[in-house]
Amino acid sequence: MMQVKGIRSISPYVPGEQPNFSDMIKINTNENAYPPSPAVLDTLKHFDGKSLSRYSSISNQKLKEALAKKYHLQSNQFVIGNGSDEILAFCMLAFFNSKEPILFPDITYGFYKVWADLFHIPYQEVPLKQDFRINFEDYNRFNGGILIPNPNAPTGIYEESPTIETLLKNNSDSVVIIDEAYIDFGGVSVIPLIEKYPNLVVVHTFSKSRSLAGLRIGYAISNPNLIQVLESIKSSFNPYSVDTLSEELSVSAVESQTYYLEINQKIQHTRELFAHKLNQLGFVVLPSKTNFVLTTHPKADMQALFEFLNEQHVFVRFFPTNKRLEQFFRISIGTDQEMLRVTQILEQFLAK
Amino acid sequence: MMQVKGIRSISPYVPGEQPNFSDMIKINTNENAYPPSPAVLDTLKHFDGKSLSRYSSISNQKLKEALAKKYHLQSNQFVIGNGSDEILAFCMLAFFNSKEPILFPDITYGFYKVWADLFHIPYQEVPLKQDFRINFEDYNRFNGGILIPNPNAPTGIYEESPTIETLLKNNSDSVVIIDEAYIDFGGVSVIPLIEKYPNLVVVHTFSKSRSLAGLRIGYAISNPNLIQVLESIKSSFNPYSVDTLSEELSVSAVESQTYYLEINQKIQHTRELFAHKLNQLGFVVLPSKTNFVLTTHPKADMQALFEFLNEQHVFVRFFPTNKRLEQFFRISIGTDQEMLRVTQILEQFLAK
Numbered sequence: 049m050m051q052v053k054g055i056r057s058i059s060p061y062v063p064g065e066q067p068n069f070s071d072m073i074k075i076n077t078n079e080n081a082y083p084p085s086p087a088v089l090d091t092l093k094h095f096d097g098k099s100l101s102r103y104s105s106i107s108n109q110k111l112k113e114a115l116a117k118k119y120h121l122q123s124n125q126f127v128i129g130n131g132s133d134e135i136l137a138f139c140m141l142a143f144f145n146s147k148e149p150i151l152f153p154d155i156t157y158g159f160y161k162v163w164a165d166l167f168h169i170p171y172q173e174v175p176l177k178q179d180f181r182i183n184f185e186d187y188n189r190f191n192g193g194i195l196i197p198n199p200n201a202p203t204g205i206y207e208e209s210p211t212i213e214t215l216l217k218n219n220s221d222s223v224v225i226i227d228e229a230y231i232d233f234g235g236v237s238v239i240p241l242i243e244k245y246p247n248l249v250v251v252h253t254f255s256k257s258r259s260l261a262g263l264r265i266g267y268a269i270s271n272p273n274l275i276q277v278l279e280s281i282k283s284s285f286n287p288y289s290v291d292t293l294s295e296e297l298s299v300s301a302v303e304s305q306t307y308y309l310e311i312n313q314k315i316q317h318t319r320e321l322f323a324h325k326l327n328q329l330g331f332v333v334l335p336s337k338t339n340f341v342l343t344t345h346p347k348a349d350m351q352a353l354f355e356f357l358n359e360q361h362v363f364v365r366f367f368p369t370n371k372r373l374e375q376f377f378r379i380s381i382g383t384d385q386e387m388l389r390v391t392q393i394l395e396q397f398l399a400k
Numbered sequence: 401m402m403q404v405k406g407i408r409s410i411s412p413y414v415p416g417e418q419p420n421f422s423d424m425i426k427i428n429t430n431e432n433a434y435p436p437s438p439a440v441l442d443t444l445k446h447f448d449g450k451s452l453s454r455y456s457s458i459s460n461q462k463l464k465e466a467l468a469k470k471y472h473l474q475s476n477q478f479v480i481g482n483g484s485d486e487i488l489a490f491c492m493l494a495f496f497n498s499k500e501p502i503l504f505p506d507i508t509y510g511f512y513k514v515w516a517d518l519f520h521i522p523y524q525e526v527p528l529k530q531d532f533r534i535n536f537e538d539y540n541r542f543n544g545g546i547l548i549p550n551p552n553a554p555t556g557i558y559e560e561s562p563t564i565e566t567l568l569k570n571n572s573d574s575v576v577i578i579d580e581a582y583i584d585f586g587g588v589s590v591i592p593l594i595e596k597y598p599n600l601v602v603v604h605t606f607s608k609s610r611s612l613a614g615l616r617i618g619y620a621i622s623n624p625n626l627i628q629v630l631e632s633i634k635s636s637f638n639p640y641s642v643d644t645l646s647e648e649l650s651v652s653a654v655e656s657q658t659y660y661l662e663i664n665q666k667i668q669h670t671r672e673l674f675a676h677k678l679n680q681l682g683f684v685v686l687p688s689k690t691n692f693v694l695t696t697h698p699k700a701d702m703q704a705l706f707e708f709l710n711e712q713h714v715f716v717r718f719f720p721t722n723k724r725l726e727q728f729f730r731i732s733i734g735t736d737q738e739m740l741r742v743t744q745i746l747e748q749f750l751a752k
Contacts, residue, residue: 052575052599054498054544055626060635063458074454098435100614102426103607106415130482133638141518146406166493166636168546172523192406219417223404255455262644276406283412284518286650292614293645297452367455399724 052267061162064365072361073390075380078201078230078340081309081318081381085304088260088297093294104292106283111295114302115267119239125269127278130260130289132229132253132266135278136195137163139249139268143223144169149193153182155372157201157227176372180334180342181205197227199235202365202378204336206235213238216245223274225249232257232312233319234337239269246271249278256339257312258301265290265298315339315381322379322387323398329394344375348398353377356397362390424713425742427732430553430582430692432611433670434663434735437656440612440649447648456644458492458635463647466654471591477621479630482641483692484581484618487630488547489515490600491620494633495575496521500544505534505726509553509579529581529722532694533557540570549579551587554717554730556688558587563591568597571700575626577601582611584664585671591621599621601630608691609664610653617642617650619647623647667691667733674731674739681746696727700750705729708749714742 064077083089112123129135139161144150147170149251153162154173164171174186180203187194194215199206216224223248231237242248249270255261268278282289301308319341323333326343336343344350354366354377364380367373381387418427435441464475481487492515496502499522504512506525516523526538532555539546546567551558568576576599583604585587594600601622607613620630634641653660671693675685678695694700696702706718706729716732719725733739 052573054493054575055629056494056497056498056633057629058632058636060632061639062635063455063639066455068456077455079455080453083453088452089449092447092449095444097441097649100440101432101435103415103418103429103431103613104616130641130643134641135636141491142408143404144406146410162636165460166633169402198510221404223406259453261455261640264456264640264643277407277409280410280412281408281518284410284514285489286482287413287415288613288616289486289641291483291616291643291646294643297449335617 063158069361073386074363075382076363076365078380079261084259085307087300087304091300104288106287114299128267131264135266135268138281138353142277144193146192150193151191152195193222194224199230199337202332204338205336227251229253230338233339263294325391340380350375413511421713425738426715427734428715428717430732431613438609439652439656443652456640458639466651469734476624480619483616484603487618487620492632494629495565496545498544502545503543545574546576551582551689556690558689579603582690585691600646615646671733677743692732702727
């Protein structure tokens with residue numbers, strides 16, 4: 049193909065599409081149904097653009113302190129990155145350097161595998177159980193590290209803290225990363241376990257519950273030792289990856305707890321209503337503690353339904369190339385009005 | 401140290417300090433002396449923060465089209481990243497995968513070595529000549545790729561296009577990356593050579609000439625084949641690394657050509673005045689086509705001068721750990737008033 053040497057060939061992650069219609073219902077990438085907090089919008093309005101000629105902060109101390117205050121931790125227990133994607137990539141480079149394979153579920157965030165390939169990290173995908181739950185017993189084997197999303201995506205299924213604690217105990221010589229991207233939609237974070245387990249790293253994002261997917265902020269929480277390794281990796285890759293505007297606005301988001309609690313409870317309420325309605329229509333819905341549901345209809349042609357939805361500018365995530373998921377939709381929870389409209393369209397299709 | 405396995409140990413890049421005094425003259429990280437263009441500030445003022453709940457663009461098509469128009473190229477000849485640091489890291493992952501060592505100057509941007517270490521890429525540092533110029537003849541050897549900044553940093557020395565063209569010809573089976581971070585301060589870009597040499601990748605940043613260091617935008621320009629490999633790496637690492645605000649503001653920056661031409665010519669004018677004055681004071685100044693100068697005074701105690709400047713809140717870059725540079729300062733070009741003040745302080749020190 050190329051006459052020059054050294055060119056890498058790799059299969060990248062394929063994210064959800066980014067359609068752009070004024071009348072669309074975009075529920076395919078788990079964005080928050082509501083805007084960022086008024087305080088965030090206010091900070092943006094008063095931001096002095098002239099300061100952008102200067103480099104952004106490397107330490108992100110201001111955001112770390114806001115987070116430390118919120119979680120009752122120290123600022124040296126946080127590292128900030130350009131979305132949790134960057135943080136997870138840094139974790140792979142920082143913690144998964146042994147020769148044993150790392151472990152993660154076979155049905156999970158599709159990016160884990162891509163990073164492992166990119167960095168030549170050996171891995172094993174551990175099959176989910178028949179009911180789509182994580183099979184924690186299967187993680188009691190020789191491994192170079194463990195990566196578990198809780199709640200898992202795209203299943204939406206949440207595991208309680210004691211289950212994670214057993215995993216940490218059984219794998220005390222490996223770093224265990226718990227990716228809590230969706231934890232604020234009904235789950236309880238394992239952050240309190242950080243003091244007890246020196247092998248635990250928790251990863252969070254501002255893209256879901258903080259309604260700031262367009263701003264690119266994520267962070268890891270751990271003990272200062274592991275955080276320092278992550279900081280070294282960040283400083284060896286792209287030390288300024290968090291821009292000045294993003295850090296300022298994120299601080300305001302952390303300080304808007306009441307607002308975010310409210311909108312995220314509203315999303316959970318809408319999720320319950322929507323799941324209930326789906327059940328009534330004959331859909332099977334996996335139990336979700338996220339801002340999406342994984343669902344299928346035993347009697348419907350899901351491919352035809354997907355196309356029917358698209359025609360009406362309703363965009364859900366469909367996984368036609370994944371054997372166990374090929375009949376499922378992952379539907380993000382929008383506003384009540386949006387989900388009502390979606391329900392109507394589903395009813396319309398099923399009535400045909 | 402740690403009881404958990406797989407932990408990476410690495411020496412990160414050490415950037416210039418980020419002091420913060422209201423009266424300081426910060427000329428240690430080559431930031432632009434002037435604010436972003438009025439159009440950029442205006443775009444910021446009118447940006448709808450509510451849109452931040454949605455993911456940023458993966459394709460960055462809007463910015464690519466603005467750049468394509470400016471450089472008379474196609475949009476598929478660009479890849480956009482979170483600063484040229486991220487772009488350069490992607491280049492290392494994308495193009496430097498052969499077993500031969502990659503080559504770059506021994507005195508250059510300190511990050512090249514850090515990325516090579518991070519990604520386990522073998523490398524050789526090619527010594528600069530006695531006069532601090534790049535010794536291009538030394539690059540005619542077996543290699544897995546070449547990385548040359550033009551102008552070079554921290555020397556500031558620029559090499560003309562025919563020199564780069566010979567390098568490209570002599571290394572047609574390796575990817576040659578020309579890092580043009582400082583090209584807009586008096587040099588001429590080798591972008592026109594892209595059509596002719598399929599092994600050429602040019603890297604630019606918005607941090608220097610576009611006065612947007614705090615916004616984190618960089619890009620690579622090449623043929624569509626190599627750009628597609630870079631896009632695959634980006635999509636395998638962090639596909640959304642350019643946030644929505646950064647892309648919008650950068651488009652306005654690209655469209656503000658007249659403003660940026662003016663401020664960057666002003667910086668070159670100030671550089672000439674400042675270098676002239678330094679010469680008068682007995683300093684040796686390397687010929688610069690950047691927004692900084694590398695300089696030393698044969699009779700001054702540079703360590704003492706560095707401390708004297710710091711006491712007066714003037715921050716320049718000093719390289720006390722680098723043998724050939726240990727007597728040198730890299731001084732960014734600020735405004736005329738700032739450089740006048742710096743000159744006065746230098747005079748004060750030398751008069752002692």
